[in-house]
Amino acid sequence: MEVVTASHGVLGPLLGKLAGLLSGECARLKGVRREIRSLKSELTSMHAAVQKYMTLQDPDVQVKVWISLLRELTYDIEDVIDKFIYQLGNGGQHQAGFKEFFRKTARRLKTLGSRRGIANQIEDLKIRLKEVKELKSSYKLDNVPFEHSVVDPRLSALFVEEAHLVGIEGPRDDLASWMLEDESSSTKHRKVLSIVGFGGLGKTTLAKEVYHKIKGHFHCQAFVSVSQIPNVKKIMKDLISQLPCEKDFKEGIDAWDETICIGKLKELLQHRRYLIVIDDIWSIPAWNAIKYAFPENEFSSRIIATTRIVDVARSCSLDGNGRMYEMEALSDLQSKTLFFKRIFGSEVRCPDVLKQVSNKILKKCQGLPLAIISISSLLASKPVVKDEWERVRRSIGSALDKDRRLDGMNNILSLSYNDLSPNLKTCLLYLSIYPEDCVIERDILVRRWIAEGFISEERGQSKQEVAENHFYELINRSMVQPVEVGYDGKARACQVHDMMLELIISKSVENNFISLAGQGQTDLAKRDGLIRRLSVQHIDQELASILANEDLSHIRSLTVIASSCIKQLPRLVGFEALRVLEFQDCKNLHEYDMNGLDKLFQLKYLSFRGTDMSKLPSGIVRLYGLETLDLRNTHIEELPTGIIQLVKLQHLLITRCFSRDPYGETKIPNGIGNMRNLHVISGFNIMKSSLCAVEGLGNLACLKEVHLQLDGRGSQEYKRHEEMLLSSLCKLGTCKLQSLRIFCPDSAPTQFLDSWSPLPYNLQIFWVNTGYYLPKMPKWIVPALTNLAYLDINLIEATEEDLCLLGEMPALLHLSITFRTVQKERLTMQGAAFPCLKEFNLIRTFRCASAIYLTFQEGCCQSWRSLSCRSLFRWQMSMGSTWVLATSHV
Numbered sequence: 110m111e112v113v114t115a116s117h118g119v120l121g122p123l124l125g126k127l128a129g130l131l132s133g134e135c136a137r138l139k140g141v142r143r144e145i146r147s148l149k150s151e152l153t154s155m156h157a158a159v160q161k162y163m164t165l166q167d168p169d170v171q172v173k174v175w176i177s178l179l180r181e182l183t184y185d186i187e188d189v190i191d192k193f194i195y196q197l198g199n200g201g202q203h204q205a206g207f208k209e210f211f212r213k214t215a216r217r218l219k220t221l222g223s224r225r226g227i228a229n230q231i232e233d234l235k236i237r238l239k240e241v242k243e244l245k246s247s248y249k250l251d252n253v254p255f256e257h258s259v260v261d262p263r264l265s266a267l268f269v270e271e272a273h274l275v276g277i278e279g280p281r282d283d284l285a286s287w288m289l290e291d292e293s294s295s296t297k298h299r300k301v302l303s304i305v306g307f308g309g310l311g312k313t314t315l316a317k318e319v320y321h322k323i324k325g326h327f328h329c330q331a332f333v334s335v336s337q338i339p340n341v342k343k344i345m346k347d348l349i350s351q352l353p354c355e356k357d358f359k360e361g362i363d364a365w366d367e368t369i370c371i372g373k374l375k376e377l378l379q380h381r382r383y384l385i386v387i388d389d390i391w392s393i394p395a396w397n398a399i400k401y402a403f404p405e406n407e408f409s410s411r412i413i414a415t416t417r418i419v420d421v422a423r424s425c426s427l428d429g430n431g432r433m434y435e436m437e438a439l440s441d442l443q444s445k446t447l448f449f450k451r452i453f454g455s456e457v458r459c460p461d462v463l464k465q466v467s468n469k470i471l472k473k474c475q476g477l478p479l480a481i482i483s484i485s486s487l488l489a490s491k492p493v494v495k496d497e498w499e500r501v502r503r504s505i506g507s508a509l510d511k512d513r514r515l516d517g518m519n520n521i522l523s524l525s526y527n528d529l530s531p532n533l534k535t536c537l538l539y540l541s542i543y544p545e546d547c548v549i550e551r552d553i554l555v556r557r558w559i560a561e562g563f564i565s566e567e568r569g570q571s572k573q574e575v576a577e578n579h580f581y582e583l584i585n586r587s588m589v590q591p592v593e594v595g596y597d598g599k600a601r602a603c604q605v606h607d608m609m610l611e612l613i614i615s616k617s618v619e620n621n622f623i624s625l626a627g628q629g630q631t632d633l634a635k636r637d638g639l640i641r642r643l644s645v646q647h648i649d650q651e652l653a654s655i656l657a658n659e660d661l662s663h664i665r666s667l668t669v670i671a672s673s674c675i676k677q678l679p680r681l682v683g684f685e686a687l688r689v690l691e692f693q694d695c696k697n698l699h700e701y702d703m704n705g706l707d708k709l710f711q712l713k714y715l716s717f718r719g720t721d722m723s724k725l726p727s728g729i730v731r732l733y734g735l736e737t738l739d740l741r742n743t744h745i746e747e748l749p750t751g752i753i754q755l756v757k758l759q760h761l762l763i764t765r766c767f768s769r770d771p772y773g774e775t776k777i778p779n780g781i782g783n784m785r786n787l788h789v790i791s792g793f794n795i796m797k798s799s800l801c802a803v804e805g806l807g808n809l810a811c812l813k814e815v816h817l818q819l820d821g822r823g824s825q826e827y828k829r830h831e832e833m834l835l836s837s838l839c840k841l842g843t844c845k846l847q848s849l850r851i852f853c854p855d856s857a858p859t860q861f862l863d864s865w866s867p868l869p870y871n872l873q874i875f876w877v878n879t880g881y882y883l884p885k886m887p888k889w890i891v892p893a894l895t896n897l898a899y900l901d902i903n904l905i906e907a908t909e910e911d912l913c914l915l916g917e918m919p920a921l922l923h924l925s926i927t928f929r930t931v932q933k934e935r936l937t938m939q940g941a942a943f944p945c946l947k948e949f950n951l952i953r954t955f956r957c958a959s960a961i962y963l964t965f966q967e968g969c970c971q972s973w974r975s976l977s978c979r980s981l982f983r984w985q986m987s988m989g990s991t992w993v994l995a996t997s998h999v
Contacts, residue, residue: 120156120179121531122562123187124149130190144231148186151238155179158245160531178241180620181638182234188663188686189230195710274314275450275478276443281318284434288323288411297409298430304415305422306436307587307606308521309479312415313388315436319413320386327411328381329353334388337528339395345370345402348385352377374402382408390416391528393424400425417525417587438476445471447478451485466498473505473545473607480608483518505611522612525588535563536579537588540605541617541625542644542668548592550602551580553716556737556760560689560714561666573788596899596923596948626652627672642666645678653677662686669695681705687712691739694719707731717743730754738762741792746774753780759811763792782808791816791850795830803833807840814848815841820855831861842867853879863887873920874899882929886911891918901925907951909936916942916969925950940968 127149159176284302291297302319304312317332324330331351333344346362349370354377365373385403390396396414403412414425426433439447448471449456459467470488474480484505491497529537536558543549555576558564564576583589584600588609591600605613617623621638627647643664645652656679666689669675675695682705684690690712692698698720707728715732716739717725723744729735730751737760745763761784763775777798781787782805795803795817806815819834821827838849846869851859858881872894882905890900891914898920904911907928915924916938922945943949949970951963 120152120159120183122565123183123190124152124156125565126187126190127152130194144235148231148235148238151235151242152183152186155238155242175241175245177620177638178244182237182241184639184641184663185237186234189234191686191711193230274318275447276439277311277315277318280315280434281322284315284319285322287432288319288413289326291409297407299403299405299410299412301412301414301426301431303422303425303431303433304413304436305419305433305587306417307477307590307609308417308525309477309518309608310436310438311478312417312436314478316386316388316413316415320384323411324384326382327384328408329378330384332386332388335390335395335399337391337524339391339398341398342367342370344387344399345374348402349374349377352383371399371402375404378402378410379404379406380408381406381410383410384413385411386413386415388415390414390421390425391418393421396421396425419585419587439478439481440476441471444474444476444481447481448474448485451482452489460493462495463493463498466495466502470498470502470505473502473611475607477606477608479518479521518608519612522609525586526612526616529586529588532563533579533582533586536576537583538613538617538622539563540589541610541614541623542642542666543605544646544670545607545610546604548602548604549589551577551600553739554603555580557666557689557691557714560736562688598947626656639663642668644668644670645672646670648672648674648677650677653679665689667691669693671695676700676702682708684709689714691716691718692720696721698722703728710734713737715739717745719743725749733757736760736786740764747776748778750778750780752778753783756784757786758784759786759788761787761790777802777806779805781805785809786811788812789814792818794818794820795834796821796824796826798830800829800833803830803837805837806834807837809841810844812841813845814850815846816848816850816852818852818854819859820853835861835864838862838865839867842869844869845871847871848874850874850876851878853877853881856880859883863889865889868893871896873897876901877903879903882927886914891915894918896920899923903927904929906930907936912936913939913942919944921946923948923950925952927952927954929954935962935964937964938966938969940966942966943970946970 127145130145159179284304288300288302304316306312313334320330320332329352331348333347333351335344342365345367346365349359349362352374358373358377383403387396387399403410412425414422416422416425422433425431445456445467448467449459453459470484471481474484484501488498488501491501526534526537539558539561540549540554555573558576558579559572564572564579566572567575570578580603581599584591584603589603589605591602592604593601595601614623614625618625621641623642623644624640626643626645627649639660641663643666645668648669661679661683662685664684665686667684667687668689668691669678671694672678675692675697678701680702681687681690684705685708687709688711690709691714692701693716695701698717699722703726705728706726707730709732711734712732713734714737715729715735716737718739719742721744722740723746725740725745725748727749729738730749732755735755735758738755738758739760740763742764748763774797775793777793777795779799779802781802785808787809788811790809790812791814796819806812817834819831821830842865849872853859856879859877859879860883862877866889868889873896875890875894875897876899878901880903882903884905886902886904886908890897890902895918897918900915900918900921900923902925904926905928907926907930911926915921921943924943924946928951
């Protein structure tokens with residue numbers, strides 16, 4: 110299945126690229142047009158076949174072989190097309206799309222004979238494509254059966270012995286108590302409990318335990334599992350078969366359609382107190398299709414639903430009587446108890462020589478009960494020898510596919526993977542480039558996906574928006590775990606569970622999607638085809654020798670993570686097909702030969718983040734297709750003057766490391782106004798930049814995020830630069846600006862922002878980090894910034910009037926106010942103020958020695974989840990008639 114998925118991810122972008130060629134001036138060139146049209150036609154037919162094979166859960170060997178051949182051919186075709194486009198333009202700056210590009214180069218194409226060259230190359234590729242097509246016929250792949258039965262991997266959870274369970278008593282008893290809560294009350298509404306979590310966490314087991322604990326309180330009970338493609342009629346019949354009814358009630362049941370089945374079940378439950386478990390729901394439509402069979406009958410009936418998808422869980426428990434319970438991994442102690450109990454009966458019986466390797470295995474399991482049970486069952490059949498256990502630890506990833514004793518875990522994890530769309534599968538497989546326990550930043554991942562060509566615009570959404578949706582969907586489906594959840598409830602990063610990482614590494618290596626090297630993870634010899642994406646987590650002389658003998662010209666992304674022997678990596682000149690190049694936390698990068706960087710004509714993403722780089726390679730100014738340049742946490746203080754030639758650049762990120770001043774001395778390059786595709790800039794010092802460079806910021810109409818430093822308080826230059834910055838901000842007020850962050854290390858005043866007009870309608874984040882305190886709240890903040898979600902501001906005095914004004918902001922989620930004095934002893938937050946506020950930080954400097962009494966009227970701050978009052982000697986909060994006294998935080 111994964112081989113098919115990866116091929117789909119290659120074919121889709123290529124077909125779009127061929128369509129672009131045919132719609133441009135290239136369409137006028139008869140020989141080339143004919144060959145490209147023929148190629149596109151053949152590939153479209155192949156694409157349809159690939160989509161058909163994607164429905165197979167476990168393709169046979171011949172399908173996999175055919176798909177692998179097609180995948181490698183597709184990569185080669187795209188490489189030829191990309192090189193052709195580059196050669197036509199002779200490496201120049203091409204920024205106006207296919208039509209403008211081919212309008213300028215059509216004459217050159219006719220005179221240089223390039224038409225014959227590309228036509229010949231495409232003809233060779235068509236011969237290979239014909240061979241692949243004929244192989245499909247000889248394999249008789251059109252006759253492959255698309256339906257097969259498999260054993261439901263969830264069945265074992267229904268029959269596990271209670272004595273083998275660990276850590277389930279607390280959640281079981283808590284949920285059981287909630288389910289029976291209103292038995293004696295006058296209101297006896299139906300309740301729905303939804304249990305959500307990662308595959309293998311024990312949702313089915315917990316639901317079963319709660320079910321058995323409370324089922325005696327109900328007139329009738331039933332437990333049914335839902336497949337990924339639910340058969341509503343079968344589900345209804347399974348439920349009816351488990352419920353008590355008159356003999357003639359089921360008469361003619363085989364002839365019932367869905368509507369009759371739902372009606373019959375509803376009739377059966379209408380006057381009874383029922384307990385129903387719906388296990389493993391995969392979509393909101395699936396829940397909507399069956400929920401109407403369960404009547405609201407005022408008998409305190411209960412439904413338990415389990416799912417791996419957060420949105421589905423929310424939908425199930427949507428009404429006022431619902432509850433969503435998120436499964437948690439086992440603690441370290443619980444994990445050890447379960448692990449040793451299944452192998453030795455208890456931990457004390459484990460030989461000391463095996464305890465260290467056991468801890469390493471448990472770390473990989475990360476509290477996942479299914480993983481612990483599966484691996485402990487495997488180890489129970491192995492000799493009690495340290496080397497044997499170490500071998501199992503090292504080979505867990507490959508064992509998932511090969512050892513039948515791990516089939517249950519592999520199948521459970523694969524269920525979630527198989528339910529993803531092709532695009533989401535491709536994006537998930539890409540995470541295998543990162544090592545275990547790595548925190549993967551959302552923005553970095555999104556930019557890399559786009560640079561790799563995985564993302565296309567959809568229904569009016571930009572590539573950035575589509576990619577972010579993919580990121581959150583992977584979290585929603587419990588495929589990755591959210592990290593650094595912000596004020597808006599959105600994760601800024603994610604992590605991959607070690608067991609899921611093993612699974613996607615296995616799938617990535619099998620279909621030659623990612624090749625891994627270093628830290629015991631060298632998979633170069635296992636691939637089927639050329640290296641296409643390479644992740645190097647450590648490089649030594651042995652690996653350098655292997656790479657020296659490889660064809661590196663087809664590698665699309667190179668990721669080198671925290672490698673100290675970087676100088677042994679082959680020279681960049683050999684990586685001519687790179688789209689993505691990242692050196693992350695490589696401390697000796699200055700030793701690496703960067704010659705040849707300018708030859709990477711397809712490079713879109715370049716990161717030196719976390720390295721010791723102090724000067725950029727000169728060739729960087731000729732990377733005309735570059736979209737992201739990440740120089741954060743480096744020693745780079747100055748950009749080359751030619752950087753403004755990179756007119757496709759969208760993200761220019763600079764901060765310095767090992768410095769009290771993270772923005773440092775970096776100047777805005779003169780001529781930045783020509784870089785009109787910039788969306789995000791960070792790390793520039795306004796005062797170190799020329800006035801014309803500051804003025805150029807106003808020409809960047811696509812800017813969405815601006816993070817700058819402003820210092821030099823009191824100097825004559827400060828006033829001029831302040832005025833020019835304000836002028837540029839006023840120009841950006843009519844554009845797309847969403848985030849403005851200004852760092853002022855020397856208490857530079859920011860009152861000039863009072864004259865900011867027009868204000869950007871879409872501004873969501875306004876943050877000024879300075880020692881300067883505004884004498885009063887800027888009046889423009891409230892009426893103009895209706896979309897503002899994050900506000901961080903310093904005031905000389907905190908007044909009730911200011912709080913009332915801020916309380917009217919309809920979209921405000923986070924508010925931080927730092928002040929020196931207070932207007933009066935008591936401040937009252939009016940009712941209905943701050944309707945969306947989730948985080949409120951009130952920070953007092955040590956110059957203010959008086960206590961503050963905050964009163965929050967009923968109805969105020971209905972959505973908040975955290976209140977922080979720092980550096981206060983004492984403060985009181987009233988919420989309605991309830992008073993709380995604290996010393997620092999509530």
